[in-house]
Amino acid sequence: MRKGNLMSFRDDIKVFDATIRDGGLCNNFNFTDEFVTELYKTNIKSGIDYMEFGYKASKNMFSKSDFGKWKFCDEEDIRAIVGDNKSDLKIAVMADVGRCDYKTDFLPKTESVIDMVRVACYIHQIPAAIDMIEHFHQLGYETSCNLMAISQANLDQVTQALTMLSASSVDVIYLVDSYGSLYPENALELAQVYLKTVENTGKKVGFHAHNNQNLAFANTIETLSYGVSYLDVTVQGMGRGAGNCSSELLLGFLKNPKYNIYSLLKFSEKYMTQLKRDGVTWGYDLQYMFTGLLNRHPREAIDFTNAKRTDYSEFYKSLLENY
Amino acid sequence: MRKGNLMSFRDDIKVFDATIRDGGLCNNFNFTDEFVTELYKTNIKSGIDYMEFGYKASKNMFSKSDFGKWKFCDEEDIRAIVGDNKSDLKIAVMADVGRCDYKTDFLPKTESVIDMVRVACYIHQIPAAIDMIEHFHQLGYETSCNLMAISQANLDQVTQALTMLSASSVDVIYLVDSYGSLYPENALELAQVYLKTVENTGKKVGFHAHNNQNLAFANTIETLSYGVSYLDVTVQGMGRGAGNCSSELLLGFLKNPKYNIYSLLKFSEKYMTQLKRDGVTWGYDLQYMFTGLLNRHPREAIDFTNAKRTDYSEFYKSLLENY
Numbered sequence: 059m060r061k062g063n064l065m066s067f068r069d070d071i072k073v074f075d076a077t078i079r080d081g082g083l084c085n086n087f088n089f090t091d092e093f094v095t096e097l098y099k100t101n102i103k104s105g106i107d108y109m110e111f112g113y114k115a116s117k118n119m120f121s122k123s124d125f126g127k128w129k130f131c132d133e134e135d136i137r138a139i140v141g142d143n144k145s146d147l148k149i150a151v152m153a154d155v156g157r158c159d160y161k162t163d164f165l166p167k168t169e170s171v172i173d174m175v176r177v178a179c180y181i182h183q184i185p186a187a188i189d190m191i192e193h194f195h196q197l198g199y200e201t202s203c204n205l206m207a208i209s210q211a212n213l214d215q216v217t218q219a220l221t222m223l224s225a226s227s228v229d230v231i232y233l234v235d236s237y238g239s240l241y242p243e244n245a246l247e248l249a250q251v252y253l254k255t256v257e258n259t260g261k262k263v264g265f266h267a268h269n270n271q272n273l274a275f276a277n278t279i280e281t282l283s284y285g286v287s288y289l290d291v292t293v294q295g296m297g298r299g300a301g302n303c304s305s306e307l308l309l310g311f312l313k314n315p316k317y318n319i320y321s322l323l324k325f326s327e328k329y330m331t332q333l334k335r336d337g338v339t340w341g342y343d344l345q346y347m348f349t350g351l352l353n354r355h356p357r358e359a360i361d362f363t364n365a366k367r368t369d370y371s372e373f374y375k376s377l378l379e380n381y
Numbered sequence: 382m383r384k385g386n387l388m389s390f391r392d393d394i395k396v397f398d399a400t401i402r403d404g405g406l407c408n409n410f411n412f413t414d415e416f417v418t419e420l421y422k423t424n425i426k427s428g429i430d431y432m433e434f435g436y437k438a439s440k441n442m443f444s445k446s447d448f449g450k451w452k453f454c455d456e457e458d459i460r461a462i463v464g465d466n467k468s469d470l471k472i473a474v475m476a477d478v479g480r481c482d483y484k485t486d487f488l489p490k491t492e493s494v495i496d497m498v499r500v501a502c503y504i505h506q507i508p509a510a511i512d513m514i515e516h517f518h519q520l521g522y523e524t525s526c527n528l529m530a531i532s533q534a535n536l537d538q539v540t541q542a543l544t545m546l547s548a549s550s551v552d553v554i555y556l557v558d559s560y561g562s563l564y565p566e567n568a569l570e571l572a573q574v575y576l577k578t579v580e581n582t583g584k585k586v587g588f589h590a591h592n593n594q595n596l597a598f599a600n601t602i603e604t605l606s607y608g609v610s611y612l613d614v615t616v617q618g619m620g621r622g623a624g625n626c627s628s629e630l631l632l633g634f635l636k637n638p639k640y641n642i643y644s645l646l647k648f649s650e651k652y653m654t655q656l657k658r659d660g661v662t663w664g665y666d667l668q669y670m671f672t673g674l675l676n677r678h679p680r681e682a683i684d685f686t687n688a689k690r691t692d693y694s695e696f697y698k699s700l701l702e703n704y
Contacts, residue, residue, distance in 0.1 A: 064566060241634070242565065242599060243387060243606065271630060272592075276565060276599030283566065294667075306667060307594060310674045311564070323667065323694035331691050342665075344617075344629060344646065351633045368654050371646035 061285045067313040070287045072107040074264070075305060078128050079110040079152050080290075080297035085338045087112055087126030093329050094128070095139050097293070102145045103321035104309060108174060110150040111136050116159045137171055148173035152204070153194075155179040155186045160193055167198030174200040176232070181211040184219045188226045195227035202230035202264060202288070208248060209239045209353050216248075220255040230262045230288050231255075235277065238270025238300055238350035242280040249281040264288030267303045269295055270350025272342050274303040279311055293322065294330045296338075299356035299363075300346035339363060344370045348377055384608045390636040393610045395430040397587070398628060401451050402433040402475055403613075403620035408661045410435055410449030416652050417451070418462050420616070425468045426644035427632060431497060433473040434459050439482045460494055471496035475527070476517075478502040478509045483516055490521030497523040499555070504534040507542045511549045518550035525553035525587060525611070531571060532562045532676050539571075543578040553585045553611050554578075558600065561593025561623055561673035565603040572604040587611030590626045592618055593673025595665050597626040602634055616645065617653045619661075622679035622686075623669035662686060667693045671700055 062068050077097060078089060094111070101109045112128030120129060127135045131151045143149055149172050153160055164175070175194040179187040184205075191201045203223055208216065223231050233248055240248070245265070252263045265281045267274035267290065278289055291308045295301035306326070309317045345359035348370075354377075362373050385391050400420060401412060417434070424432045435451030443452060450458045454474045466472055472495050476483055487498070498517040502510040507528075514524045526546055531539065546554050556571055563571070568588070575586045588604045590597035590613070601612055614631045618624035629649070632640045668682035671693075677700075685696050 064564065241387065241602065269595075271633070272595055272598050272627070275595050279564065304595070306670060310594070310670065320694055320697065323697055326667065327691050327693045344649065347629060347633065368650050370650045371643060374643065374646055 060283050062283060065313070068287070069314065070262070071282070071312065071314065072262075072288045073105070073305075073308060073312070073317065074108040074110065074150070074288055074290045075101050075106045075292065076110045076266070076290045076302065077292040077296055077305075079112050080302055081292050081340070082112055082126065082128050083298040084296060084340045085126075085333070086124070087128040089126060089128060091139065096325055096329060098139055098147070100321045100325040102147050104305070104318060105314075105316040106147060106305070108148045108150050110152060110176065111139075112151060114151050114153050114158050114160075114163055114175075116157055116163075118159065119157060133165060133170055133172075140171060143171050148200075150174040150176055152176045152178055153190060155183040155190065160190050164194065164197055164199075172199065174202065174229075176202040176204050178204040178206055178234075180206055181215050181219055184222055188222060188228075191226055191228045200229050201227065202232055203228050204232040204234050204264075204266060206234045207236040207355075208233055209235060209237055209244070213251070216251065217255070220252060224255050224259055224261065228261065230264050232264035232266055232288065232290075233281070233286070234266040235268055237353055237355060238268030238274065238346065239353040240273070240277055241271075242273065242277050245277040246280050246284060249284060249286050253285045262287050264290065266290040268297070268350070269300040269302060269342050270346040270356070272347075274301070275307040275311075278303045278308060294326055296330070296333075296340050299340065299360055300342050300350070301340040345373055348374050352377055383606050385606060388636070391610070392637065393585070394605070394635065394637065395585075395611045396428070396628075396631060396635070396640065397431040397433065397473070397611055397613045398424050398429045398615065399433045399589070399613045399625065400615040400619055400628075402435050403625055404615050404663070405435055405449065405451050406621040407619060407663045408449070408656070409447070410451040412449060412451060414462065416656075419648055419652060421462055421470070423644045423648040425470050427628070427641060428637075428639040429470060429628070431471045431473050433475060433499065434462075435474060437474045437476050437481050437483075437486055437498075439480055439486075441482065442480060456488060456493055456495075463494060466494050471523075473497040473499055475499045475501055476513060478506040478513065483513050487517065487520055487522075495522065497525065497552075499525040499527050501527040501529055501557075503529055504538050504542055507545055511545060511551075514549055514551045523552050524550065525555055526551050527555040527557050527587075527589065529557045530559040530678075531556055532558060532560055532567070536574070539574065540578070543575060547578050547582055547584065551584065553587050555587035555589055555611065555613075556604070556609070557589040558591055560676055560678060561591030561597065561669065562676040563596070563600055564594075565596065565600050568600040569603050569607060572607060572609050576608045585610050587613065589613040591620065591673070591679075592623040592625060592665050593669040593679065595670075597624070598630040598634075601626045601631060617649055619653070619656075619663050622663065622683055623665050623673070624663040668696055671697050675700055
């Protein structure tokens, strides 16, 4: 059943800005401090609820010299931007199962400016994800589980994973369309499975879209209108490959007057325009449509983009041959 | 009620390529004969059902020296491309109410290679549109009525217009989201009103989308899944302002094996890439999102684009001031 209509607003909605984290996959997290600071201020002015600063990646696995600082999100780096974060905007970071040192790299919440830790995993990593979630919960953080590549998981496994998560301390369970392959009809069906599982648990459901088939915004508002409440966006859709649901589209759609797009436009025209001039690329294009359509990881499409190829038909044929 | 699902296909679907007509608004209809010929061949290979060649505009009102030939669609110009059109692809042209000489400029169907005439009008022009439709029907053509700017019409008037059209000889009634301002929820509600009105008349309902809010494809498949059957597309979404629903996205979605995207990609990589290199512009951008969001004509956004402005926040503010 629809949870609202175009003449109402729901105050359970949380708009979650993932620009630095998902957008960081386009530029190896090499944002200037000015960019991140201005985005932080912009998010506050725009009424955004959460801002993700990046990954807490393992320094044993990844070298600090290969990435910008937001791959690691050291406490002091976040504080250099937000101070003690005297605002209503909550601070989040992402921790990938198997690619972070979660036992050592997180302070107790009382000593950290971070509010939420999002644990990203594939379906077979659910047991590990739950271990991490319980650890972060013990430390005092809000937690989410971001179950990736959902379009490739089988429904039995998804149901089992959701049952396990429902029994855990996790606060938010995210449906993540990593490959941008869901149509609104699929996204809604899956969202309803998630929503049903968390009924009466107090847990929330989130949606993270990719724009491979130009459906990131459409899928977001489709799932939203049936009860999904944590909605990931990025400024101008900046994110890996075809990118994500655009902040401006979602804020334009939402009827709650706390959200407004004007500050976002000021930020966009200065900083996003500059990023594009600097050659950072993302967004809908044919090669990403193909991988979305074929329900697979965008890596070959990203290579195609980086090689500045335009032989779409050959590329499509090669994907079909490796189906 | 849904008319199908993601594991079925409906053979009442007609995919309608409007590239030359709506795309012509981006380049004053100055396509080369090679472009139009190759698009015609591509449409045949791709399984497209109709191809619109352009407008039949009044030569009294518009000068042939100001536009490419597809603003006028002379019989001999179409025949220079298609011969006698020995194919399953049907040929269409558009006639605007008040901007064509319909009594003099159309041959009887038996002497023409044109199959369908689409009559475009605003809601207050319905009586004139019906007069034209009856004329074209008498001449032997299939006809459609493309009721534009539907997001600004009031529902009482729409219902009255639909009742009048139901009693006419028209074959297809189009819901046209000229301003790209409909969300899938709105598009569906309107489509259901259209579908209800034509029930048991044998008439069909079509949808023509604009991509101002990145919803052209989403709205098309939403209305499709509830019974709309004539679906307008353009190659790479080429069309006025933010453009239309992309042929490649829709053909990728449709499950009927008669449709395939490979030929379309061959065409795109050669001809659409060249058009873009030549500086022809269309597609989603912030300025079009604003006019879609505010439910108004994109003309100011097109001026903004042509002036190569990037001061999005000022532009948005100016639109709000003239709301």
